[in-house]
Amino acid sequence: MSLHPVLAAVTDRIRSRSAASRSLYLAGLERARTKGPVRQALGCTNLAHAYAAAPAGDKIMLREMRRPNLAIVSSYNDMLSAHQPYERYPEILKRAAREAGATAQFAGGVPAMCDGVTQGEPGMELSLFSRDVIAMATAVALSHNMFDAALCLGICDKIVPGLLIGALHFGHLPTIFVPGGPMPSGISNDEKARVRQRFAKGEVGHEALLASEEKSYHSAGTCTFYGTANSNQMLMEVMGLHLPGAAFVPPNTPLRDALTAAAAKRAAEIGAEGAEYTPVGRVVDERAIANAIVGLLATGGSTNHTIHLVAIARAAGIVIDWDDFRDLSDVVPLLARVYPNGRADVNQFHAAGGMGYVIGELLDPGLLHGDTLTVAGEGGLARYRQQPCLDEAGRLAWRDAPRESGDASVLAPAAAPFSTDGGLKLLAGNLGRAVVKTSAVKPEHRRVEARARVFDTQEAVMAAFDLGELQRDFVAVVRYQGPRANGMPELHKLTPILGVLQDQGFHVALVTDGRMSGASGKVPAAIHVTPECLAGGPLARVRDGDLIVFDAEHGVLEARVDAAEWQARRPADAALEDARQGMGRELFAAFRANALGAEQGAITFLAAEPAAPATAAHVAPVHDHFAFTRGVTA
Ligand SMILES: O=C(O)[C@H](O)[C@@H](O)[C@H](O)[C@H](O)COP(=O)(O)O
Numbered sequence: 001m002s003l004h005p006v007l008a009a010v011t012d013r014i015r016s017r018s019a020a021s022r023s024l025y026l027a028g029l030e031r032a033r034t035k036g037p038v039r040q041a042l043g044c045t046n047l048a049h050a051y052a053a054a055p056a057g058d059k060i061m062l063r064e065m066r067r068p069n070l071a072i073v074s075s076y077n078d079m080l081s082a083h084q085p086y087e088r089y090p091e092i093l094k095r096a097a098r099e100a101g102a103t104a105q106f107a108g109g110v111p112a113m114c115d116g117v118t119q120g121e122p123g124m125e126l127s128l129f130s131r132d133v134i135a136m137a138t139a140v141a142l143s144h145n146m147f148d149a150a151l152c153l154g155i156c157d158k159i160v161p162g163l164l165i166g167a168l169h170f171g172h173l174p175t176i177f178v179p180g181g182p183m184p185s186g187i188s189n190d191e192k193a194r195v196r197q198r199f200a201k202g203e204v205g206h207e208a209l210l211a212s213e214e215k216s217y218h219s220a221g222t223c224t225f226y227g228t229a230n231s232n233q234m235l236m237e238v239m240g241l242h243l244p245g246a247a248f249v250p251p252n253t254p255l256r257d258a259l260t261a262a263a264a265k266r267a268a269e270i271g272a273e274g275a276e277y278t279p280v281g282r283v284v285d286e287r288a289i290a291n292a293i294v295g296l297l298a299t300g301g302s303t304n305h306t307i308h309l310v311a312i313a314r315a316a317g318i319v320i321d322w323d324d325f326r327d328l329s330d331v332v333p334l335l336a337r338v339y340p341n342g343r344a345d346v347n348q349f350h351a352a353g354g355m356g357y358v359i360g361e362l363l364d365p366g367l368l369h370g371d372t373l374t375v376a377g378e379g380g381l382a383r384y385r386q387q388p389c390l391d392e393a394g395r396l397a398w399r400d401a402p403r404e405s406g407d408a409s410v411l412a413p414a415a416a417p418f419s420t421d422g423g424l425k426l427l428a429g430n431l432g433r434a435v436v437k438t439s440a441v442k443p444e445h446r447r448v449e450a451r452a453r454v455f456d457t458q459e460a461v462m463a464a465f466d467l468g469e470l471q472r473d474f475v476a477v478v479r480y481q482g483p484r485a486n487g488m489p490e491l492h493k494l495t496p497i498l499g500v501l502q503d504q505g506f507h508v509a510l511v512t513d514g515r516m517s518g519a520s521g522k523v524p525a526a527i528h529v530t531p532e533c534l535a536g537g538p539l540a541r542v543r544d545g546d547l548i549v550f551d552a553e554h555g556v557l558e559a560r561v562d563a564a565e566w567q568a569r570r571p572a573d574a575a576l577e578d579a580r581q582g583m584g585r586e587l588f589a590a591f592r593a594n595a596l597g598a599e600q601g602a603i604t605f606l607a608a609e610p611a612a613p614a615t616a617a618h619v620a621p622v623h624d625h626f627a628f629t630r631g632v633t634a
């Protein structure tokens with residue numbers, strides 16, 4: 001099947017926009033490539049330090065310089081239910097590496113924040129920046145330069161983007177992401193949301209709310225809504241960075257353990273000295289990035305990826321912007337209805353055919369590049385139409401995913417999709433550029449024209465709600481929530497109260513330079529407004545009572561204010577004094593000062609860019625990721 005013309009055109013546009021930065025990136029990758037094991041570039045003292053604590057058998061292997069050594073980079077901690085299963089992984093991976101005649105060392109840990117724990121709390125103001133901390137921590141782990149491939153253990157929101165950004169700065173290394181899988185389904189996400197709205201109305205108390213939440217989040221594994229974590233899992237499949245179909249197999253099961261071991265064995269096969277060399281910097285190319293955007297749109301994935309995918313692409317020398325998302329959204333059908341875009345959860349998505357079905361439905365009409373390089377080896381993306389299973393001897397095998405949806409309310413064919421366009425929309429106008437997740441918003445709520453009510457914090461919105469001041473049509477403008485202001489927190493605590501008002505028949509919407517959770521739904525929210533208020537963004541000029549037009553059908557976001565008055569207005573002062581102290585926020589001043597805009601990936605480690613017109617895609621100076629290898633002998 002030939003490629004869809006819009007996918008071909010957008011990919012070509014990305015390729016030409018990225019030509020200079022991508023060729024510099026690939027030149028560095030080739031320079032970093034070594035003939036034998038990478039560790040041969042180290043001196044005797046470095047080597048002795050590196051394997052001093054290794055078990056005797058591994059030490060011999062490491063010293064002999066003949067077989068690959070794998071880096072385990074893990075985000076294990078007990079705070080994220082999704083990452084708790086990683087506690088057992090290093091031993092599984094090391095054993096599998098030895099069985100493959102290789103070695104594996106735990107190269108380093110990376111931090112992982114649970115956005116569910118920090119949601120609505122000061123810690124959420126570190127969340128976005130934790131992505132770049134994770135990227136830096138990944139680089140610290142890999143900079144031991146002992147490794148021929150990397151195994152990245154991460155699932156949730158900022159962790160997969162951070163690990164991948166870090167790994168791409170070692171683009172010469174093959175990298176396989178090793179997932180954990182979703183927790184068993186608890187109460188439905190709809191039921192969870194219903195109890196929250198009843199709590200917001202004062203109909204139930206803390207005890208009932210806590211009991212409901214504990215029935216939703218009840219054991220190890222990823223939360224079962226389709227938020228940023230599970231969007232990450234989808235991306236790792238569609239980008240070919242998982243073993244095929246690994247994303248949504250449940251944790252702590254024989255099949256999961258077999259997949260984990262197989263990831264180590266596969267990593268040992270795809271190093272530079274082998275015949276199947278698969279460097280991550282070549283897996284993540286313009287086609288894989290375009291495929292990632294398509295996968296996000298077709299499944300109604302998290303709005304956070306309109307930021308993270310930009311940053312991931314940048315790390316591979318590839319420049320994308322929200323026009324790419326907009327143009328693909330016009331032609332990519334919505335094939336999945338998973339909460340908040342529907343009632344099902346990811347376990348039901350997986351049971352209905354999951355990623356194998358979705359990738360097949362997108363490959364057939366040419367809505368995905370099929371000729372991509374993946375960690376699975378030959379066969380390109382078609383390999384990801386398969387699902388893993390255990391054969392009668394308990395060995396790992398793969399079978400074709402169903403060609404028919406196992407549940408028409410959860411998965412739809414491309415020929416008869418839930419919507420003919422993708423789940424994300426770009427809005428533009430005199431307030432800047434913003435994104436909105438339309439797949440989670442009913443059509444009758446996608447256009448709101450109402451008076452602005454301006455707030456400096458989400459707490460102020462909740463206080464106004466509790467005082468009964470919001471019982472009307474209005475657009476909540478929550479300003480100074482961008483990366484440079486306070487780290488661009490998710491304002492997901494607003495979902496229940498705005499949902500109550502919407503259910504009462506009021507036409508409400510949210511406009512902010514902050515973020516929402518990937519799990520936010522139902523209420524129309526224009527988020528990530530770029531440029532942010534603190535970077536001169538016009539959102540800071542909105543006043544109470546201004547007429548706001550929020551039109552997700554036609555991509556319009558504007559304040560209907562007399563032009564002369566609009567120009568004459570000064571931006572409101574930022575009330576940020578308490579948003580930068582306490583809970584460690586004072587440690588992130590450099591991140592806030594350096595952060596690029598949301599449309600530029602909110603990257604904090606590139607040289608600060610002069611404020612450019614919102615419509616131009618910043619092309620931050622391309623640094624040479626591989627300069628460190630200059631001294632390495634080939
Ligand atoms: O982007 C995301 O997917 C969210 O950050 C998610 O990871 C976060 O944990 C939500 O806040 C949980 O959803 P609830 O708060 O609705 O449980």
Ligand code: SF4
Pocket residue numbers: 079080081082083113114115116117156157222223227229230
């Ligand atoms: S999905 Fe969100 S709430 Fe669940 S473990 Fe991951 S970060 Fe925490």
